[in-house]
Amino acid sequence: MRSKTLSTGYKMPMIGLGTVGFAEGETYPAVRAASKAGYRHFDCAFMYGNEAEIGQAIADVMKEDGIKRSDLFITSKLWNSFHKPEDVREGLEKSLADLQVDYLDLYLMHWPVALRKGVLKPRSAEDYLTLDEVPLMDTWRALEDCFDDGSVNTIGVANFSTQKLDSLIMEARVAPAVNQVELHPFFQQNDLRSYCLHNNIALTAFFPLARGVPADLSESKRTDVVLTHPVIEEIAEKHGATPAQVALKWSIQNGIIVVPKSSNPGRLAENIATLEYDLDEHDMARIAQLDRKRRRATGASNYFLPGSPYTWENLWDEPRPE
């Protein structure tokens, strides 16, 4: 499988399995099916609440399918409630134990947001800590320590703006090698892409399929969904591919790593088969026109509750859209 060489020298497969949102009992079979389909990269997080199931599936993959730990690329993410430097190690140890591994290939700071210890999802103002109380740089220094002792091969961030990356890079001893952000044909993040390219930070796209197709999609709304947009459908038809393959290929051809989630064996195979054909310049130019510059993962339901120190403006470092 094609991979990207990170600033730390490690190779990260361009396609990984997204692991958020599996229904009860779906995680283990999805990871086993993904491994059978050829996935070696798994995008996990403490927050997703299923690392123990993933860990069991990975242990069984290694035992029964003859796959070695060194063949796998396992990412996890430090949850916001472990941001105090003295708590970072505990967050990491929990993920390592649940995933049944003794190191991670990549560990990301999940959000530039700090929550009180023990809080999974904030419910009131008391659940937040400000970035003055727990500066991102202090959390990053603790992640650098995890990098130094070999518990993680590479460290990075998620949901970071160019401004936040810039501040981090200025003071960091170990530069962030990856930023994982929402990115797909309707939200193309051109400025962030240029910044990351210039600073040797690999981008991973979450929501690379823009979350698939809603079950109740009406005919009149098809242009509001990436996978049913006529441009994506036409390009797919031209290449004898599927809309999902076109969306993923668009990211990959732009040098962006993708982590599509599926629990369906057919779609798992479909998504990883993306690498077999190339989009031409005309296709890429047409998709470039689809950018709506509107994020879906706004953080609003978690981070902007009354009394929260976080706002659209200070989280994303951009004005809130009308």
Ligand SMILES: NC(=O)c1ccc[n+]([C@@H]2O[C@H](COP(=O)([O-])OP(=O)(O)OC[C@H]3O[C@@H](n4cnc5c(N)ncnc54)[C@H](OP(=O)(O)O)[C@@H]3O)[C@@H](O)[C@H]2O)c1
């Ligand atoms: N860093 C962050 O803050 C952050 C935030 C969100 C997500 N993530 C990561 O990014 C991953 C991907 O995001 P996501 O899972 O929310 O969205 P996604 O991968 O864009 O879309 C997943 C949806 O698309 C469907 N799907 C998968 N393959 C398909 C295909 N070939 N054709 C049609 N539909 C298809 C899936 O349904 P089925 O399962 O039924 O196939 C699922 O409903 C997550 O799993 C997680 O690992 C990170």
